[in-house]
Amino acid sequence: MSIVVVGGHSRSVGKTSVVAGLIQRLPEMEWTAIKITQYGHGICSSHGEPCECAVDDEEHTWAITEERSHSSGTDTARFLAAGATRSLWVRTRQGRLAEALPRLRTEIEKDGNFIIESNSIMGFLRPDLYLTVLDFGTADFKDSARLFLDRADAILMHSESVNLPPNWSGVSLKLTEHKPVFGLRHGDYVTNELVEYVRNRLSLDRARV
Numbered sequence: 001m002s003i004v005v006v007g008g009h010s011r012s013v014g015k016t017s018v019v020a021g022l023i024q025r026l027p028e029m030e031w032t033a034i035k036i037t038q039y040g041h042g043i044c045s046s047h048g049e050p051c052e053c054a055v056d057d058e059e060h061t062w063a064i065t066e067e068r069s070h071s072s073g074t075d076t077a078r079f080l081a082a083g084a085t086r087s088l089w090v091r092t093r094q095g096r097l098a099e100a101l102p103r104l105r106t107e108i109e110k111d112g113n114f115i116i117e118s119n120s121i122m123g124f125l126r127p128d129l130y131l132t133v134l135d136f137g138t139a140d141f142k143d144s145a146r147l148f149l150d151r152a153d154a155i156l157m158h159s160e161s162v163n164l165p166p167n168w169s170g171v172s173l174k175l176t177e178h179k180p181v182f183g184l185r186h187g188d189y190v191t192n193e194l195v196e197y198v199r200n201r202l203s204l205d206r207a208r209v
Contacts, residue, residue: 007119008133021190033079036118062100119144
């Protein structure tokens with residue numbers, strides 16, 4: 001079993017596209033894809049706008065649902081369309097991800113390979129590979145991305161902004177020194193070099209078991 005986590009420092013930097021691209025380019029992994037969304041006061045952490053992510057039952061703080069459609073237009077449907085064998089959506093209130101973990105762990109402990117879109121999950125598990133997406137042109141920097149930046153195995157950097165000064169405050173790029181960096185562009189989120197890096201890293205990890 002292999003676990004890959006894809007995170008990013010802000011909304012709309014391409015995390016979902018990276019996950020979908022890796023699923024499509026590494027079909028031999030037969031991925032189970034998991035998207036984790038946190039919400040608060042009707043606002044979704046994925047895009048910062050009013051949403052329907054909130055769990056209907058106010059007595060519960062989380063829900064896990066399985067996507068069945070390839071064409072519903074959701075991110076989890078994109079994962080199925082890319083070739084995932086299963087696609088799960090984990091919804092939790094802000095700061096309450098831990099309460100969903102017992103159920104989530106029962107899914108992750110099943111046989112198979114998992115690719116998870118999230119930063120916050122890094123506080124609860126140690127994946128085989130953690131990739132984080134950075135865009136110098138996007139000012140917002142999530143606390144969860146800042147907290148786990150030093151644990152990233154590789155950086156996926158938006159090529160369009162790589163020559164710009166980072167539009168961030170209070171974030172040290174020393175945390176990314178000596179880590180491999182892969183460029184990405186809108187419409188080309190997963191390069192051949194990234195695919196080979198992920199394939200080789202996971203093969204090495206399986207060989208050590």
